[in-house]
Amino acid sequence: MPGIMLQVYQRLLTAFGPQHWWPGETPFEVMVGAVLTQNTNWQNVERAIANLRAADLLEPHALYLVPVDELEELIRPAGYFRVKARRLRALLEFVEGRYGGSLEWMFRRGLPELRDELLAIHGIGPETADSILLYAAGLPVFVVDAYTHRVLFRHGWIDEEADYHQIQDYLQSSLPQEAPLYNEFHALFVHLGKHYCRKSRPKCPECPLREMLPEGGPQEAAS
DNA sequence: TGCCAGGCCGGGT
């Protein structure tokens, strides 16, 4: 009998199909997107990325040479643009200073050292670090986000107060440790969270996981 | 038209 999370994965995959989800055309674009999407709609991030692409700046050394105030204007559509410009600077200075601007060299560092290095950068928290590790470097790290938390909590599979690493451990210990699986599963969580397991007005009756809800419906958030 | 979106940091208790 397969684990519950494997069953969830199978159901979502059957219902939605493979997402082939890759949040960028290159590893560097993925890295930039990971910072820009912090608490922000992906659609806004795409506008900011489009600005960077139009300016031919989707490359570590080129972007590193851009002054913060210019960077701010380029990424303005992504929101929190002053904060994010500085977070991107911190990341770029790290890549430049520590790895000579080479993501190849950076990714060669591997787990768990690279994760620790990323977390030490100002403005890079667990989700941003893990997005870079999974989607840019292809390393087997499950990305936990607000959608993941909500889906797992509403079905009673985790506590509402479960922190990032508890949720990550739960998923990684329930699944084969394979990057392609984590990649696809995370994308399926996002799709589910956006269209069915939404924050307000969830569509549980039509959700592919409806039969896996606890007795009496989804867990409600504590008041 | 308000509410929300793929977080993270820093300051106050």
Next chain:
DNA sequence: ACCCGGCATGGC
């Protein structure tokens, strides 16, 4: 240790 405000744009 915990809680909370700040950060900002654009779509539904």
